[in-house]
Amino acid sequence: MVPASHDWRLVPAAGVVWGAAFLGLLVHWAAAAAVGVVAVGVAATVIARARGGVYAAWPLLAAGVLAVVPVAERVRGAGGDPLRAMAAAEVDVVIRIEVAERPRPIRSAGYAGTPAGVRSVVIAARAVPTPAVPSGGVVVVFAPAERWGRLLPGQQATAQARLAPAPSGDLTVATVNVRGPPSDVDEPDAAQRIAGELRAGLRETAAAVLGPEAAGLLPALVVGDTDGLPPGVRADFDTAGMTHLLAVSGANLAIVGFFALFLLRLLRAGPWTASGGAAAAMVGFVVLAGPEPSVLRAAVMGVIGLLALALGREKSTLPALAVAVVGLVAVDPAMAVSFGFVLSVLATTGLVLIAPRWAVALQRRRVPPGIAEALAVPAAAHLVTAPVVAGMSGQVSLVAVVANLVAAPVVAPATVLGVVAALVVPVWSGAAEVLVAAAGPETEWLIAVADHAAAVPGAAVPWPDGWWGGLAAAVAACVLVLAVRLPRTRALVALGLVGALLVVIPVRVVLPGWPPDGWAAVFCDVGQGDGAVLATAEPGTVVVVDTGPEPGPLVECLDRLDVTRVAAVVLSHLHADHIGGLPAVLARWPPGAVVVGPGRQPGWAWDRVRDTAEGTPVVELTAGRRLAWPGLTIDVLHPKGGDAETEDADGSAINNASLVLLARTGAGRVLLTGDIELTAQADLVASGADLAAEVVKVPHHGSRFSDPAFMAAVRPRLAVVSVGARNRYGHPNPGTLAALARIGARTARTDAGGDVAVLPGPVVVSRGPP
Structure with a gap:
């Protein structure tokens, strides 16, 4: 059966809110307001004339209003935050912060016999207003790892620090360079404490059962925990175009929810029981990954993806995705320029628009339904996230399509085995070790695929990094797809590819690239x-x-x-x-x-x-x-x-x-x-x-x-x-x-x-x- 058609009427509204926040953060808050005003004007004109499309105009009107308030207002407020002026003066302060996301380690090379290790961490946080620092703005904290690295999202702590200007392009108002240990640290909530224990249990079990590279990859694949991922493996994933597998996105939750639903259906559970079991599995994943903003965002996207893949409601999932984008960006405009958010939205879009069609096509070729969907999910996620990965890594992988197709069959099993292992390790460590061991061949396969793909000569070509590089890659991909689909330009595309094979590739082989081999x-x-x-x-x-x-x-x-x-x-x-x-x-x-x-x-x-x-x-x-x-x-x-x-x-x-x-x-x-x-x-x-x-x-x-x-x-x-x-x-x-x-x-x-x-x-x- 061909997947159902989709309702696109709410997509323009999502585009308005997202585009307003994107331009407001990367250009100026007035650009966000301008987008909102234009959207309101267009919607009002359509409504006044009461012609066809009036039903799509009301959401566009609401999106225009949201683009002005709260989006443009939030961006303008961050620009005028008092902490931003203090950061420009690089003053020393006593600041209290609330941790927003898990501390990320900064790895340091060894020196003069001192082993390499983690001596500092970077923490996404929010300032807690005090008389000395009258701001509740978003900050990024660089701190010693010894005690700061153990903090969990939601905890508050006080620090002696020097402020520095914040990086541009988001709502961050200051960089906080901490000189000593945290003080007045409050207790984490139960959910965060449980999440931390589960993640630690997965890391320890993986380290005890698997080799160093596989032990570092499994937590990264399951919950985006890249703390133990060797730099060489990360570089291979970048070159192979497989970076999206290392970030928590809606695809992770959709995979977990779908497999729970699939297993329950095999056990002949009723619709309500199966749906409830899938929802419980996704809640378990949220607890495991940690209920912080990036994971909760992915959970919203995962629920939508589950609807598309499992409940047969493809027609309603695209509007649900659009509503989720509007709501999330309106609450936190910084999500508009978050690579994680974009990966989640695009991966879910792939699940909604592409994966069902690919699964049906595979089933027509006599691939069993469960296997067909397991192949379609990661392959669709890669297709739509490739431009963002290009912007993140500063390169376009020429082997990404093949690498991801070869890797796709093991992504879902490894993810599910890792999630279950993490959830059972506190109560049955032996079972967790068996599950991690079962995930070992899958993770070793992914490492081997990334290693061989990255070793291909010319596997990746340089590309402008950052958001504008990602947009350029998206435009180039759209132009290429359109050119292939149009009969008049298809021949030109074919000739161009032949020219690349006959001219560009030999030239790259004959002429040394940069850097030259053996440079000292x-x-x-x-x-x-x-x-x-x-x-x-x-x-x-x-x-x-x-x-x-x-x-x-x-x-x-x-x-x-x-x-x-x-x-x-x-x-x-x-x-x-x-x-x-x-x-x-x-x-x-x-x-x-x-x-x-x-x-x-x-x-x-x-x-x-x-x-x-x-x-x-x-x-x-x-x-x-x-x-x-x-x-x-x-x-x-x-x-x-x-x-x-x-x-x-x-x-x-x-x-x-x-x-x-x-x-x-x-x-x-x-x-x-x-x-x-x-x-x-x-x-x-x-x-x-x-x-x-x-x-x-x-x-x-x-x-x-x-x-x-x-x-x-x-x-x-x-x-x-x-x-x-x-x-x-x-x-x-x-x-x-x-x-x-x-x-x-x-x-x-x-x-x-x-x-x-x-x-x-x-x-x-x-x-x-x-």
């Missing part, structure tokens, strides 16, 4: 500043030396290099063009340590580094110290102990106190010189230190303060100038470049060639003009 060091194009990356023998693990003047360029460079861990961040000195990207690096790849020299000037910069590194060890090094990782050794040549600088008018003293590092890499010796000028260069030559290196990072962006005797002592075969295009300092100086040429050094510049990679030889490869 990369000097990132960070503009007028320094940002170097040194490879270790551990794939994906690097040491970063300086972070550029701003966050974006260095983060993009590290993403292009497929960095998964930063072992340490070394700051040669504290000028802004060397420390500007530090917060972004620490947020994305928490290092084992932040390494500095003895200098503490400028004072504001030292305060910024110290506050940013809260929870990460800050290590001071001077001449004679050595750092070592597999495949990489770094010796500190300068400055000597006690050579702290004093702040001066032109910054020369600060520059001359830069750390000078001699790195032994797979491409030979690389000398990193910070911004040292004539005085420090002469001191190094006079010290008799072995300065010889195949590669040198030219001091101070190639300024005129370059001592020929210093370069003669280094005798580099390759000199890299990290410099910004058309900078106001005249860097690099023509005289300095001429001096390098006279000693036979080849010169590479980031302003002319973009990122510069050094390979054994040494061979230099530039990514291309920026």
Whole structure:
């Protein structure tokens, strides 16, 4: 039987409320109000003329009103929250917060024998109004993991913290950087406590029964608990386009509810008993995942998906989905820009619109009904969530369709087995172990699929990340689908695909991509500043030396290099063009340590580094110290102990106190010189230190303060100038470049060639003009 047609009349209303919140948060609150006013105007016009479509106009009118109040009003209120002004001033406060969602761990690399681990957490929370902080706004909290990581949603705690500006694009009004343990912590409610115990029981049972990778994946697959998921597995899921499996969405609850319903029907339970059992199973899942906003949102979507899949009410489920979107966004406009919310809505849409048709098509090919629906559910969820996954991961997976089709048969069984295991572990640990063991082959299969898919050459191509990247991917997918469906354009699409096979793929195989294989060091194009990356023998693990003047360029460079861990961040000195990207690096790849020299000037910069590194060890090094990782050794040549600088008018003293590092890499010796000028260069030559290196990072962006005797002592075969295009300092100086040429050094510049990679030889490869 062909699935029933759908009632689309409430969809425009959902689009108005969602679109208003989306534009209000990403553009301006006035944009949300404008969307609402236009919707009210259109609806009023239709109603006044009383023509066909009047019944759809009333919901549109109501949606327009909701777009103005509360959506636009909430967004405007967040922009004017008093905590936002306090955060802009970066003041120290005593703040009381209420935890909204489970603390998420921030993993840190190891350093100097200290093992990698979790030293800090990030917590979505809300401020509790007090006389000192008169705000109830949404905040994001960065705190030490030791005691903050044990807090549960709904608990309140007081913290000594420094405020910082909030990220843009949602209702968050401040970033709260906590320095110590929580105080005045109240007790969690029973539901949250039970949820935490069940999740812990699942993690412990999985760790006892399964291998490390499968033990980390099972809780992620079941309840989105990625705390124990190895970074390599997560990276493979991103590349394979399987990230949606690691987030709690309506699909999780629909799978649980459907299987409960299916089993009860096999036992010949009546309609009311079967429906009640399915509802109970979904309530159990909510308890397991934790009744926090993201899970409750997914529960709403899961109920709708269950109606579509199990109760045969396809015609009414699309209006129900639209009403759910309107209600959820009106209550919390921030959901409009939440990747989790979008994944839930789109996954449920796939269950409503696509999965029933695919299940029927499979049954026509003699696939048993239960298996057909088990295959259709995850496959449909992947199809509609692919654009959002592209925006989340910053890449489009070319193997995602095949990978998800191959993975689909085991997603539902693994989810159900994991849920049941978590629910029974408190009362019967032996049964839970059996269930987890039964889920082991499924999780191992998913890991193998992701691993093999990610290993395919060209498995993923870069794509703009964030919301605009996701929208661009959605538009591209819609255009492609329409082109395939239209007879006149189908041939053009086929020719384009053939052209890609015959031209693009061979070119990608013949010409090396980025990064080039075997790179030992990369000097990132960070503009007028320094940002170097040194490879270790551990794939994906690097040491970063300086972070550029701003966050974006260095983060993009590290993403292009497929960095998964930063072992340490070394700051040669504290000028802004060397420390500007530090917060972004620490947020994305928490290092084992932040390494500095003895200098503490400028004072504001030292305060910024110290506050940013809260929870990460800050290590001071001077001449004679050595750092070592597999495949990489770094010796500190300068400055000597006690050579702290004093702040001066032109910054020369600060520059001359830069750390000078001699790195032994797979491409030979690389000398990193910070911004040292004539005085420090002469001191190094006079010290008799072995300065010889195949590669040198030219001091101070190639300024005129370059001592020929210093370069003669280094005798580099390759000199890299990290410099910004058309900078106001005249860097690099023509005289300095001429001096390098006279000693036979080849010169590479980031302003002319973009990122510069050094390979054994040494061979230099530039990514291309920026």
